[in-house]
Amino acid sequence: MKKILLITVALFTLLASAQQNQNEILADYSSGNYSVYKVKKVSYDKFKMVKVKKQWPIQFSKSGNKISTVLVKRAGILDEAFKPDVPGHPAYFAFSSYRLTFIDGVGVYYSWNTKEQATTKYVFVKGGLSKKYRELNKLVENYSKAVFKNQTNARAEVKEEKSAIAELERKRNSLQNREVSKLEIQVLKTPKKVAHFSEAIKYGIVAILKDGSKLSTKNLGGKIPWNDFILSNKGCSNTIEEVRVDEDAKTLIEDRITLQVVSKYHKGLKATKYINTTNNLPVQVNQRGFWGHERRKYMTVFQGQNGQHAGRGDNLTIKVKTVSHKQTGEKLNKIEIFNTTKNKLVIRYKLTPTTKLIVNNNGGQGMNGFEGRKGSPNGGNGGNGGAGGNILLIKDPSVTKLDIVLNNAGGAGGKGGAPKYSYASRGRNGVRGGKGRISKQVKTVKLSF
Numbered sequence: 001m002k003k004i005l006l007i008t009v010a011l012f013t014l015l016a017s018a019q020q021n022q023n024e025i026l027a028d029y030s031s032g033n034y035s036v037y038k039v040k041k042v043s044y045d046k047f048k049m050v051k052v053k054k055q056w057p058i059q060f061s062k063s064g065n066k067i068s069t070v071l072v073k074r075a076g077i078l079d080e081a082f083k084p085d086v087p088g089h090p091a092y093f094a095f096s097s098y099r100l101t102f103i104d105g106v107g108v109y110y111s112w113n114t115k116e117q118a119t120t121k122y123v124f125v126k127g128g129l130s131k132k133y134r135e136l137n138k139l140v141e142n143y144s145k146a147v148f149k150n151q152t153n154a155r156a157e158v159k160e161e162k163s164a165i166a167e168l169e170r171k172r173n174s175l176q177n178r179e180v181s182k183l184e185i186q187v188l189k190t191p192k193k194v195a196h197f198s199e200a201i202k203y204g205i206v207a208i209l210k211d212g213s214k215l216s217t218k219n220l221g222g223k224i225p226w227n228d229f230i231l232s233n234k235g236c237s238n239t240i241e242e243v244r245v246d247e248d249a250k251t252l253i254e255d256r257i258t259l260q261v262v263s264k265y266h267k268g269l270k271a272t273k274y275i276n277t278t279n280n281l282p283v284q285v286n287q288r289g290f291w292g293h294e295r296r297k298y299m300t301v302f303q304g305q306n307g308q309h310a311g312r313g314d315n316l317t318i319k320v321k322t323v324s325h326k327q328t329g330e331k332l333n334k335i336e337i338f339n340t341t342k343n344k345l346v347i348r349y350k351l352t353p354t355t356k357l358i359v360n361n362n363g364g365q366g367m368n369g370f371e372g373r374k375g376s377p378n379g380g381n382g383g384n385g386g387a388g389g390n391i392l393l394i395k396d397p398s399v400t401k402l403d404i405v406l407n408n409a410g411g412a413g414g415k416g417g418a419p420k421y422s423y424a425s426r427g428r429n430g431v432r433g434g435k436g437r438i439s440k441q442v443k444t445v446k447l448s449f
Contacts, residue, residue: 089154292367305380310364313389382414388436
């Protein structure tokens with residue numbers, strides 16, 4: 001009867017402590033030197049607690065009535081700053097891959113696995129230690145699981161608190177309710193090449209107030225929030241801090257990109273920055289026939305031991321016309337690539353006459369044959385490669401120079417499958433596809449941009 005009573009008391013003590021979070025439990029703890037017990041493995045499933053000769057300093061820092069940091073001077077010299085998992089309702093404090101939980105008069109330094117199991121490494125106490133290794137692990141596991149269940153509301157409160165702090169910070173640094181006389185766009189670094197696929201152009205915004213003082217966005221050293229502005233860039237992406245030139249040349253109407261920002265809180269107040277394109281970055285366009293293993297995506301196939309044949313490249317029409325750069329007057333080739341097989345525009349570019357354009361329109365690669373099997377020991381044949389696609393290049397009479405490479409080779413055949421037995425035969429390799437045709441014309445060109 002006495003034993004049952006002791007177990008009942010211990011159970012109620014655990015349940016009561018499980019309702020307390022670490023902020024509440026640590027109200028009874030103070031900073032100072034703590035005795036340390038290290039866990040040592042004796043055998044496969046046996047452990048013992050060995051007292052470390054030197055005490056370790058532990059410091060509790062608070063923010064209001066919440067513990068913000070538990071600083072453990074490991075071995076008395078190495079600082080480990082443990083932070084609460086949920087500041088308002090912590091179940092543990094974390095540092096690196098370790099956790100620290102205080103419960104029932106001890107601090108347990110442990111790791112935690114995906115099965116919600118604790119592995120104690122150190123124990124901190126004021127005085128002696130009466131608990132065993134397995135008892136400590138189970139104590140921490142049960143406590144953590146109980147507190148986790150009560151963290152839902154606490155996490156919501158933390159989220160709301162963070163949102164409120166973020167909104168307060170936004171208002172403190174916003175242009176809202178400020179008298180602003182001018183906005184400026186500052187480019188941090190303009191790339192030497194401003195073209196399709198060139199590196200990003202980094203920029204920030206400066207606001208000049210009526211009293212002459214200046215505020216700026218974070219990337220220029222200030223704190224103005226980017227959501228104070230409406231972006232309406234042209235010829236490039238509408239993104240904060242950095243932009244990239246559009247891939248489609250149709251948007252490069254004036255042969256430049258336009259950065260433009262408007263203040264949300266000051267009607268008519270805007271800033272504009274123009275950057276001329278250089279159009280001199282080499283470009284590669286890839287079109288190909290489907291590979292043998294992709295054939296099932298395009299048609300119904302019966303898959304035996306033989307590999308599937310690949311698809312041929314589509315037919316492409318490339319039109320080129322030379323014009324003058326609208327800002328610098330230099331020559332530019334306007335290039336349009338159209339897939340006539342699919343009746344679909346592929347891409348439009350503006351490139352200088354000496355900038356290389358590579359167009360790959362090769363056939364797909366044949367599928368490998370399968371290995372032989374008991375009922376059919378010979379290896380399967382490899383599928384044939386697809387033929388290269390046909391390319392028609394039409395140059396306007398205005399074109400005097402064009403640096404273009406056209407590749408339309410046939411795809412390789414698949415490899416024959418290995419035999420099941422040594423007396424059986426390996427499958428035949430598939431045949432490489434034939435090269436597509438390249439035709440060239442010179443005639444007046446009309447483009448869609």
